[in-house]
Amino acid sequence: MAGSKAAGRPAPACVLGIDLGTTSVKAALLMGAEQGQVVAESCSRETQAYTSSLEAGPQGMEQNVRRIVRALNECLAALPQQQLQRVSHIGISGQMHGIVFWKRDKGCKWTECGTGPTFEPEEVSHLITWQDGRCSPTFLSSLPLPQSHISLATGFGCATVYWYLKKRLKNSGFPVHLLPEVGDPGSIAGRTICAWHGIPKGAKVGIALGDFQCSVYSCLTERTDAVLNISTSAQLTVSMPLGFQPPETPDPSSAVTYFPYFNDDYLAVAASLNGGNVLATFVDMVARWTEELGLQVQEPAIYTKIIEAALAQNDSKLSVHPTIFGERHIPEQLASVTNIAVSDLSLGHVTRALCRGIVENLCSMLPVQHLMEMGVRRILGSGSALARNEVLRQEVERIFPCPVVYGKDVDAAVGAAMVMFHRK
Incomplete structure (x- = not known):
């Protein structure tokens, strides 16, 4: 009897969480329950994305973005299609402070794979991570003071932009147009433009959040x-x-x-x-x-x-x-x-x-x-x-x-x- 009642109910919606970490990528499916939420399925893959940086030298710390996205696609391909098809919202987290550059409208391209459409990086730079050490204390002291309570440090995206400006260009004015708009955590940034590993087209995607805050949020009550x-x-x-x-x-x-x-x-x-x-x-x-x-x-x-x-x-x-x-x-x-x-x-x-x-x-x-x-x-x-x-x-x-x-x-x-x- 219980089985027949459950069979008649609509399947609950799922929320997908993605963490693009420093050494691995993880995806977790969360489902609603009477007493809160339960992790239905999760998957993790090592990215093996570290690569050398000839320009920055031994202080550089960069990662190959294609390897990171490949690990993400492998994670999603390993999750149950039946549950991915019920995803209504996607939350994204990742390693903080770094930066990656891409050409406008050419950041990624969509291709077909065994589980349907998926995206791959197209014209993108390496990810310069939070561990990057190319910005020396002397260089950082020459930069404008941030209008923030948080100090600037090497590995921070804005500091890396200044490093590139000084190394390659005469004009050191900061390209403010590169900065994203700031939104509230959990608000919607957009929707998926097509099906992705079974995830329906139109699933809501939240504004990306720092992996540290998300880790704390998962346990601190x-x-x-x-x-x-x-x-x-x-x-x-x-x-x-x-x-x-x-x-x-x-x-x-x-x-x-x-x-x-x-x-x-x-x-x-x-x-x-x-x-x-x-x-x-x-x-x-x-x-x-x-x-x-x-x-x-x-x-x-x-x-x-x-x-x-x-x-x-x-x-x-x-x-x-x-x-x-x-x-x-x-x-x-x-x-x-x-x-x-x-x-x-x-x-x-x-x-x-x-x-x-x-x-x-x-x-x-x-x-x-x-x-x-x-x-x-x-x-x-x-x-x-x-x-x-x-x-x-x-x-x-x-x-x-x-x-x-x-x-x-x-x-x-x-x-x-x-x-x-x-x-x-």
């Missing part, structure tokens, strides 16, 4: 929670009190940035450039050393071994300041190691000290005491690096005096879908 995310980079954030307004002018030396959030709220964010990428660099260094010694060990095996070694060491007197990628508020600062003793030179000691340093660096930007004063009672731990690294989790729990909760669904694609679901 209490103002007494703080979110700690350690993935490629690392962030520690907490909601500001209702009615908070940031200062009118930026403070380039401040380690905390106030990110605009939903419903006119703001998040206090310590956004570190040093997270899982530091561990990845350490593993790469060990792999290169072993290769120079005539040995061949794959990086995944090295990662497993150093974590096992660190778990065997409860403590390390080594002090690692892991800012190998600098920080936006102190770009000249590099990494350092102190308190080096003969007794703490094993891979286990070094790895544990490195993990502790990543967490301590983040907490130096937004101190634990400040969180407690703001009423934080719980830490929501998230991110790929934190999920796969028990040593990092141990150090997080050692540093924070309040409970740390893992396993929350912290997902930018889900957050983007939730924003559209709540506003449709």
Whole structure:
């Protein structure tokens, strides 16, 4: 009887969330339920999009847009067609601060594939990502002060535009016409112009949202929670009190940035450039050393071994300041190691000290005491690096005096879908 009743009901509409991340693309289908929303299906694909930049040199950090879109199409092709056909709204999220250029009306072209029409990039530049380092502190100091409470940094799209203007053109006037119109989060930017992997023509597409805000939106339900995310980079954030307004002018030396959030709220964010990428660099260094010694060990095996070694060491007197990628508020600062003793030179000691340093660096930007004063009672731990690294989790729990909760669904694609679901 229940089955026959369900068969007679119209299938509920779905909302599609898309996250174009730094290393992967994810798509998530959200469906309505009596007690909220449930993730019906999701899919993730590595983009493998990094490419060299001859123009910017070793400081450049660019990605091939075609590979990113290919990963997106692979994600959608892997989702159930029956559910994609019920998509009414699409929320889009992605890595923040970067920029990509395209020729007007030639940004993409539509082609036919096995699942129907799809689009491919046509005349587009590489994506210059948030990790790009071509804009030196000296260059940034020569630019006009932004009319914002957020300071300018290398990797930000507008700074990259100025870099191109200075390198290629005599006239350094900023091309304001390149900037998009600013709209409210969750409002509609347009509609799909044709069917796309089964998604109906005319599905509403929301204004793109930052992956950080969408990740927080997917999990943060209490103002007494703080979110700690350690993935490629690392962030520690907490909601500001209702009615908070940031200062009118930026403070380039401040380690905390106030990110605009939903419903006119703001998040206090310590956004570190040093997270899982530091561990990845350490593993790469060990792999290169072993290769120079005539040995061949794959990086995944090295990662497993150093974590096992660190778990065997409860403590390390080594002090690692892991800012190998600098920080936006102190770009000249590099990494350092102190308190080096003969007794703490094993891979286990070094790895544990490195993990502790990543967490301590983040907490130096937004101190634990400040969180407690703001009423934080719980830490929501998230991110790929934190999920796969028990040593990092141990150090997080050692540093924070309040409970740390893992396993929350912290997902930018889900957050983007939730924003559209709540506003449709």
